[in-house]
Amino acid sequence: MIRAALWLALYLGLVLLPPALLVLLEPPRSGGFAWDFAMILGYSALAMFGLQFVLTARFKRATAPFGIDLIYALHRWLAIAALLFVMVHVILLAWRYPAALGSADPLRAPWHMSAGRLALILFAFIVLSSLLRKRLRWAYESWRFWHGLAATAALLLAIVHAEGAGHFLNAAWKQWAWGALAAFWIFAIIHVRLLRPWWVARRPWRIASRERLAGRMWRLRLRPVGHEGLRRFEPGQFAWLSFGQHPIRLAEHPFSIASAPGSEELEFAIKELGDFTSTIGELSPDTHVYVDGPYGAFSLDREPQARGFVFIAGGAGIAPILSMIRAMAARGDLRPAVLFYGNRNLQRTAYRAELAALAEQCRLKVVLLLHEPETDWEGERGYISEGILRRHLPEKHDGWHAFLCGPKPMLALAEKSLRRLGFPLAAIHSEIFDLA
Ligand SMILES: Cc1cc2nc3c(=O)[nH]c(=O)nc-3n(C[C@H](O)[C@H](O)[C@H](O)COP(=O)(O)OP(=O)(O)OC[C@H]3O[C@@H](n4cnc5c(N)ncnc54)[C@H](O)[C@@H]3O)c2cc1C
Known part of the structure; x- marks a missing residue:
């Protein structure tokens, strides 16, 4: 401040x-x-x-x-x-x-x-x-x-x-x-x-792997070429990526880093949305990628006093939140956390297995939230609401901080519900994937 x-x-x-x-x-x-x-x-x-x-x-x-x-x-x-x-x-x-x-x-x-x-x-x-x-x-x-x-x-x-x-x-x-x-x-x-x-441009990267995660979401892993990479960043931050074009052309797109700090490779979770992101699946492995980052203030590292966390993610909004949860696991951070992860259905829900494993490793509860679920789905349905938050959050959540990332209407709903549960505005942090 x-x-x-x-x-x-x-x-x-x-x-x-x-x-x-x-x-x-x-x-x-x-x-x-x-x-x-x-x-x-x-x-x-x-x-x-x-x-x-x-x-x-x-x-x-x-x-x-x-x-x-x-x-x-x-x-x-x-x-x-x-x-x-x-x-x-x-x-x-x-x-x-x-x-x-x-x-x-x-x-x-x-x-x-x-x-x-x-x-x-x-x-x-x-x-x-x-x-x-x-x-x-x-x-x-x-x-x-x-x-x-x-x-x-x-x-x-x-x-x-x-x-x-x-x-x-x-x-x-x-x-x-x-x-x-x-x-x-x-x-x-x-x-x-x-x-x-x-x-x-002096620090190029190349695509180490690229795979479809779920629905229209891709996982992209980048490896540094001839330099040590980007190991120090705050989990939740993002970078500007240019694919196959010299950065001077400024044909870059912002993406949150999904991996935790400290590893050689950087991971991104990218959803097909428009003319550029729809071509992610067609990128050749030899494509040179340029990474300008890290940037952003959306990180649990900015709230060292927090006693616990509510994470609310929708679709590709899981990327910065996954980075934070992975960092917690890697650091042995045992503060309690609840993740609400909204998607259309189970088929479209990325990182299910990894989130289940992280829940075992940390004090993390994962609540999947589906608005058009498969017929046999027994979990939470619809969009985030005060009722859903109440059902899964502990009664006492003083000192907890909330991190929200997803579509604008979801963020508005989540913020309103959290406020009703008594979360102060200063404890609610959101990242919007749209700059203009
Ligand atoms: C801080 C931040 C982090 C993000 N992290 C992720 C992520 O982890 N995963 C993910 O799937 N998406 C993420 N996004 C969104 C992603 O940047 C856009 O979806 C992508 O740039 C759309 O490009 P497009 O050409 O495919 O779509 P278009 O249809 O061309 O664009 C859709 C909208 O995306 C925005 N956009 C397009 N190009 C750019 C650009 N070069 N720079 C800034 N905004 C642009 C514009 O508002 C545009 O109207 C993030 C955005 C921001 C701001």
Whole structure:
């Protein structure tokens, strides 16, 4: 919590300090409140857009206290807020100082003003296309490519606009400070687009085995080629995988690591869902795979004081939870735990034998939950509910933590039921397999 608060304070500082310094120290000749306010909004919006690249640049220290879903939700909301700031910046100027905006004709307007206008159009495109992507049925990979390209172009144009317009950059030190900030944002872009992919490409992996687990779920095991692999991570974390394509192409998908830390091979449980995951069964064993990770905050290691655990998984949501249970078994962790694992039927339930074995080895109770079960099924039916939780959880569960991973409606139901059983919000942790 403290680390999260510190990072948030740093974020606010990086957004608010530059415009504050530009206005407060050596204040430039004021054009009136509306003018100053419009300028502060403009500079703050630019700082926010620049920091968007830092948010998604995968700096592990900065993202560690937050879950990836929170980072991407922040990324979305901050982009909307920054776009609103820019719009108010333009509307205020158009209303009170129309002469400052000058001609909209790019042939007659100063170049820095045209750069600003183009940046605004691109920012609006970026925000709207992100909000409407699913409705427009725009494939994620193609959207992501254009999103990155438009965002980089928009930021560079906006920097050109701010430097060219020059309001408040009336002293050399202000130009230096602003230049340093812009260099930091550009470094974030270089980090995520070039440096990180280059580093990841130096550590290739290959497919050690690939097998259908149950229904549309596959087990994929990866072995490092010429390096020691990824042995240290927190069980429950995930990695970005690129199959057969150099990481610089950013054609990567996030998958939770299903294996426990410490082993040479990494295991993933992948469900066929769309154009990429449906090809998992066709991957050649020689395919080079690149692994960028670990990331994420969904791990029991973050709750060392927990006295017991409720795990609630649906379908492929078992992957990070299996990693945690396997880690408990490997460490001899005998804290009590109950796993509720929801699937359509027994045929579609992966890892049944291993979960039964883990239940013998640890203080783990496994409750399978089927919503279209086989006719002879005698276990729990339907979806997770308060009643089902009550039937299987011990009466006293003070100090227990719950880890939830599965489809959104299941998470909502599970969270509501856990709250009714008295679980505080801070003891309920969830991972959503959807970033946008
Ligand atoms: C933190 C995290 C961990 C995950 N762990 C697992 C796991 O262990 N097992 C599993 O089966 N699935 C997991 N997923 C989901 C998995 O990443 C998507 O199912 C997969 O990327 C879908 O790709 P597709 O091209 O087959 O499907 P599509 O039909 O192209 O995409 C379906 C949806 O998946 C999302 N998506 C697609 N491509 C990407 C991408 N490159 N990056 C981010 N999101 C994308 C988009 O929201 C898209 O609308 C995880 C997702 C996240 C965010």
